[in-house]
Amino acid sequence: MANTWCDSNQSEQIWFQAYLTISWISYFIAIRKDPGSPPINFEPNQGEWRRWCKKCQNYKPERSHHCKSCQKCVLKMDHHCPWTMNCVGHGNFPHFLRFLLWVIWTSGYIMVQLSKRVIQYYEERNLPAYLIPRGEMLAVVFLLPIDFFMFISILILFIRCLINFMVKGMTQIEVWESERIEGQFHTERFWRQIRSNYFKLHNKALPKLTSWRTENERIRAAEELSQEQQEEEEEQEELLEQGVVPQEYTYEDLIFPYDLGFWKNITTSIGYPYQWILPWGGPNNDGYHIEKSEEFIEEDQLGLPWPPDSGHQENTTSSTINRDIELDQIQINGRTNIQLLKKRLDPRSNMKRTEWMNDQGETLDDLGVDIDAEDADHEELLLNHPE
Ligand SMILES: [Zn+2]
Numbered sequence: 001m002a003n004t005w006c007d008s009n010q011s012e013q014i015w016f017q018a019y020l021t022i023s024w025i026s027y028f029i030a031i032r033k034d035p036g037s038p039p040i041n042f043e044p045n046q047g048e049w050r051r052w053c054k055k056c057q058n059y060k061p062e063r064s065h066h067c068k069s070c071q072k073c074v075l076k077m078d079h080h081c082p083w084t085m086n087c088v089g090h091g092n093f094p095h096f097l098r099f100l101l102w103v104i105w106t107s108g109y110i111m112v113q114l115s116k117r118v119i120q121y122y123e124e125r126n127l128p129a130y131l132i133p134r135g136e137m138l139a140v141v142f143l144l145p146i147d148f149f150m151f152i153s154i155l156i157l158f159i160r161c162l163i164n165f166m167v168k169g170m171t172q173i174e175v176w177e178s179e180r181i182e183g184q185f186h187t188e189r190f191w192r193q194i195r196s197n198y199f200k201l202h203n204k205a206l207p208k209l210t211s212w213r214t215e216n217e218r219i220r221a222a223e224e225l226s227q228e229q230q231e232e233e234e235e236q237e238e239l240l241e242q243g244v245v246p247q248e249y250t251y252e253d254l255i256f257p258y259d260l261g262f263w264k265n266i267t268t269s270i271g272y273p274y275q276w277i278l279p280w281g282g283p284n285n286d287g288y289h290i291e292k293s294e295e296f297i298e299e300d301q302l303g304l305p306w307p308p309d310s311g312h313q314e315n316t317t318s319s320t321i322n323r324d325i326e327l328d329q330i331q332i333n334g335r336t337n338i339q340l341l342k343k344r345l346d347p348r349s350n351m352k353r354t355e356w357m358n359d360q361g362e363t364l365d366d367l368g369v370d371i372d373a374e375d376a377d378h379e380e381l382l383l384n385h386p387e
Pocket residue numbers: 053054055056057065066067072073373
């Protein structure tokens with residue numbers, strides 16, 4: 001196949017074969033390399049939230065999930081990749097990235113060579129017909145869009161992975177999770193679960209949560225409102241405070257525990273720069289002693305694991321009283337809060353975690369997670385309260 005477009009240039013042909021070989025090798029490694037599973041007798045530390053896997057009959061560390069295809073718990077599971085027939089997780093994430101990178105490089109190289117050919121055809125358009133290799137021309141016209149499509153789709157996936165783990169410090173599953181949390185943040189169901197989890201873990205009721213907005217911002221916001229509006233708002237807040245959902249705490253106030261900052265996010269996932277391109281380069285930790293950001297340890301008011309409503313959700317129904325308050329909240333100072341109204345009307349608001357789908361229509365199941373193993377019974381989540 002390669003000869004059709006590269007026979008005129010020996011060195012291009014050699015380079016192409018070299019890139020193709022590296023791509024195949026990296027593909028093979030991405031298929032074979034184990035993402036890693038929790039140790040058989042893994043047990044969380046005293047006083048930590050306990051996550052139990054029904055299928056493995058074992059505790060699982062933070063960030064790990066049971067994969068329905070691999071049929072085991074996978075450390076720092078990113079997603080199950082159907083193209084490598086393997087989970088992408090702690091142990092093979094750098095290998096997966098290298099595989100994507102080599103496919104991008106090779107398909108990009110092919111795209112350049114094919115485009116050069118097309119330009120050549122155009123320049124030679126006045127030649128007699130018998131001098132134009134029709135078979136080759138057809139192959140080029142056929143292959144160019146396919147190659148372009150592959151190049152673009154893998155490039156998008158690669159960039160998405162890079163942004164997720166470098167900037168946010170998140171796996172694809174955690175990105176999905178944070179989208180769900182943002183979508184359900186205003187619901188009673190979500191906060192009832194948080195309150196229940198907080199009680200189980202700390203043996204006391206959830207304290208009043210406040211926003212991280214600085215005091216200056218608060219003052220400025222207050223100044224913008226007239227005296228009358230302020231009084232009205234305070235009255236409103238007092239009324240709302242009686243509800244389950246905290247009113248001064250926003251989604252932005254929630255700290256993601258595993259975002260260690262740009263550089264540390266990179267090194268904990270794919271190692272140091274000299275390891276990035278090495279076929280065996282990997283992360284610098286075991287994948288089950290999970291480091292949390294200092295910001296989370298120092299400032300987090302919830303003191304709960306990720307996701308804060310945990311892997312299971314109790315059935316809760318919102319009372320009529322609180323429903324009235326919710327409707328009041330949409331109409332603050334006679335203005336309709338469109339964003340809030342949109343969220344309220346979103347049918348996903350009260351969906352269970354196992355049913356929820358993001359804007360792309362992806363469920364937890366689509367990312368490869370075994371939903372039956374994920375939704376652990378409460379009896380199995382007994383906590384050890386620190387003495
Ligand atoms: Zn498991």
